[in-house]
Amino acid sequence: MKLIEDLKTINNLxxxxxxxxxxxINSNELLxxxxxxxxxxxxxxxxxxxDDAKTIVRVLNFVFDLVIQKRDVSTALIYFENTFIEPAKKxxxxxxxxxxxxxxxxxxxxxxxxxxxxxxxxxxxxxxxxNVICDARPIYDSAKTIIDYLFPMILKIKTDDxxxxxxxxxxxxxxAIETEIAYAKLKLxxxxxxxxxxxxxxxxxx
Numbered sequence: 001m002k003l004i005e006d007l008k009t010i011n012n013l014x015x016x017x018x019x020x021x022x023x024x025i026n027s028n029e030l031l032x033x034x035x036x037x038x039x040x041x042x043x044x045x046x047x048x049x050x051d052d053a054k055t056i057v058r059v060l061n062f063v064f065d066l067v068i069q070k071r072d073v074s075t076a077l078i079y080f081e082n083t084f085i086e087p088a089k090k091x092x093x094x095x096x097x098x099x100x101x102x103x104x105x106x107x108x109x110x111x112x113x114x115x116x117x118x119x120x121x122x123x124x125x126x127x128x129x130x131n132v133i134c135d136a137r138p139i140y141d142s143a144k145t146i147i148d149y150l151f152p153m154i155l156k157i158k159t160d161d162x163x164x165x166x167x168x169x170x171x172x173x174x175x176a177i178e179t180e181i182a183y184a185k186l187k188l189x190x191x192x193x194x195x196x197x198x199x200x201x202x203x204x205x206x
Contacts, residue, residue, distance in 0.1 A: 003062065004088050009055045010097040013048060018100060020046050025057060026110045060108075063101060064115045077102060125159035132156070132174075 013021060024042050029035045043053045066076040081098070088094045132153050139148040153174065157165040169177075 003059070003084060004091075004094055006055050006059050007084075007097045007101075008091075008093045009052050010059070010100055011093055012052050013056075017046055017048055021048065021053065021056070022104055022107060025060070026108045029114045030057065060101070060111065061115060063105070064108075064112055065119070067105075067112065068116055068119055073105060077105070125161045125163060127157065127159065128162070129158040130156070132169075 010018065020042075024039065028039055028042075030039055039053070040050055042048075043050045063076070063080060066080055067073050070076040070079060085094060085098050132155055135152050135154065137150040137152065138146045139150060141147045151171065153169050153171075155165075155167050155169050159165075
């Protein structure tokens with residue numbers, strides 16, 4: 001099973017490497033380009049193969065997705081153990097790798113929140129690429145003389161599940177988009193302030 005083979009990759013890291021690895025992923029959100037770049041630099045520094053590191057993150061993502069789904073760490077670990085570890089329990093490498101996860105799963109609170117944020121964000125496809133292409137189209141009169149130009153723009157959006165949206169917009173549309181973005185930023189700022197205030201009111205130490 002691919003998951004079990006991936007799990008055993010954990011054993012490629014010695015104790016010091018694994019401890020440093022856990023500290024890094026608990027403080028570095030890997031969803032951003034910068035986060036992934038910093039993670040790769042960390043792996044080079046600690047002499048950890050980047051492919052191994054990505055494989056271990058994939059395993060941890062799977063485990064933490066179970067925690068999110070089951071809403072309880074112990075329940076998720078029992079389910080994982082019964083479903084995946086029990087059939088492979090004669091393999092000592094599997095047992096060692098699984099023990100290292102179980103012993104450290106409660107030491108990754110920020111990684112858990114990163115993963116939960118990712119799951120909440122990805123209810124709908126995310127933005128993959130975004131660009132606007134500017135064009136110029138001449139307008140001719142009946143004598144075939146250019147008397148004006150149109151300046152349409154082509155808006156191209158690619159989602160992270162490889163769906164494409166392509167539409168034509170004009171300068172008025174562009175202004176409307178700019179206005180809507182500015183309004184969205186204002187709403188987001190107000191929402192954050194309101195929720196932060198409510199959180200502090202509910203915290204006796206806040």
